[in-house]
Amino acid sequence: MKSLFDPVQVGALHLPNRVVMAPLTRNRAPNAIPTPLMAEYYAQRASAGLLITEATAISHQGQGYADVPGLYGTEQLDAWKRVTDAVHARHGRIFTQLWHVGRVSHTALQPEGKAPVAPSAITAKTKTYLIQDGVGSFVATSEPRALDASELPGIVHDFRHAARNAITTAGFDGVEVHGANGYLLDQFLKTGANQRRDDYGGSIENRARLLLEVMRAVVSEVGGARVGLRLSPVTPANDIVDADPQPLFEYVVRELAPLGLAYLHIIEGATGGPREVDGRPFDYEALRKAWRAAGAKGAWMVNNGYDKPMAEHAVVADEADLVAFGKPYIANPDLVERLRASAPWNEPDKATFYGGGAKGYTDYPTLK
Ligand code: 8OZ
Numbered sequence: 001m002k003s004l005f006d007p008v009q010v011g012a013l014h015l016p017n018r019v020v021m022a023p024l025t026r027n028r029a030p031n032a033i034p035t036p037l038m039a040e041y042y043a044q045r046a047s048a049g050l051l052i053t054e055a056t057a058i059s060h061q062g063q064g065y066a067d068v069p070g071l072y073g074t075e076q077l078d079a080w081k082r083v084t085d086a087v088h089a090r091h092g093r094i095f096t097q098l099w100h101v102g103r104v105s106h107t108a109l110q111p112e113g114k115a116p117v118a119p120s121a122i123t124a125k126t127k128t129y130l131i132q133d134g135v136g137s138f139v140a141t142s143e144p145r146a147l148d149a150s151e152l153p154g155i156v157h158d159f160r161h162a163a164r165n166a167i168t169t170a171g172f173d174g175v176e177v178h179g180a181n182g183y184l185l186d187q188f189l190k191t192g193a194n195q196r197r198d199d200y201g202g203s204i205e206n207r208a209r210l211l212l213e214v215m216r217a218v219v220s221e222v223g224g225a226r227v228g229l230r231l232s233p234v235t236p237a238n239d240i241v242d243a244d245p246q247p248l249f250e251y252v253v254r255e256l257a258p259l260g261l262a263y264l265h266i267i268e269g270a271t272g273g274p275r276e277v278d279g280r281p282f283d284y285e286a287l288r289k290a291w292r293a294a295g296a297k298g299a300w301m302v303n304n305g306y307d308k309p310m311a312e313h314a315v316v317a318d319e320a321d322l323v324a325f326g327k328p329y330i331a332n333p334d335l336v337e338r339l340r341a342s343a344p345w346n347e348p349d350k351a352t353f354y355g356g357g358a359k360g361y362t363d364y365p366t367l368k
Contacts, residue, residue: 004018004315004323010299011174011261018323019323021045026038026361028361036082039083042086044362052176052228053096056162057099063109065101066129066130066355067131094173097176103193117144119187119195120194126237176265181232181238188200190248193240194207215227228264229256231249241280254293260297264296264301284302300319328345331346
């Protein structure tokens, strides 16, 4: 019988277990540069089968929140190298999450204070996070401008470039493309944010085009065995919705199958919330079967609200190869050991999720 604690080959990597640290935004990188405290935080969690970093901007335009890290400057890449070195010194494995926020941003965070970019000029009814004079606050996102089709190759290039630098300069073991949670690639996918009339809007094929171009570019740059993708078919996060997500996502995974991805990472339900979203039914098993039927061999990673019994069941029943834990990893650096021992979990402190220092970040106790 399979277990959460069995090793597994995932693309180019041999993982000692099937427990994954999900990407978690923590807003502790002033000037978008990772800090030594971040190296300590990730190193503390190195017993995970795989660590996925917090979402990390591929360009200044891709920035949408105060003090989130980037991957587009030399200083950022050098600072990430100190993080990956610290994780590797503890025998861990770490991917970074490549992020373009699209319309979920604010002029204060954009190059030259310009409008954020999006598939269409539709403002997301959501908030972003700014830090002004040292004080953090949630503020409404700015009205975006619609990207011209001539700008899209530049965005594909930014993903490709960030992927190469992540691996060759910053020392990551691979990259996860952020295709979820209402950010740029999810905005292109879904009807609620994409009302374009060109080759990037309208039909499923057109709405999926940018995501697939990005995935093909990243895979051609670093190889599918070092690339994952995160998707969230029905999440309402950041005011995103699609009129008919099942055929959309089944098309996407079928097109992805030939790329030989290391894994697909699926958020089931509302990100960080209920696993069922009212009025938005979705058949995840059909999605996984569509990917497999198209020939995909990569790992199937599930996420959202898993506890130990649910995670064990998913692996034993062959419903998942990997289980990603988000909030539990904020408060439990030794989550693998706690799962193994059926030990209780520390509760995360919401007040220290976003911004701040060591408190609520590197000071959660381990079992021993
Ligand atoms: C929480 C706060 C800010 C950003 C995501 C990158 O939802 C995020 C995020 C989460 O994927």
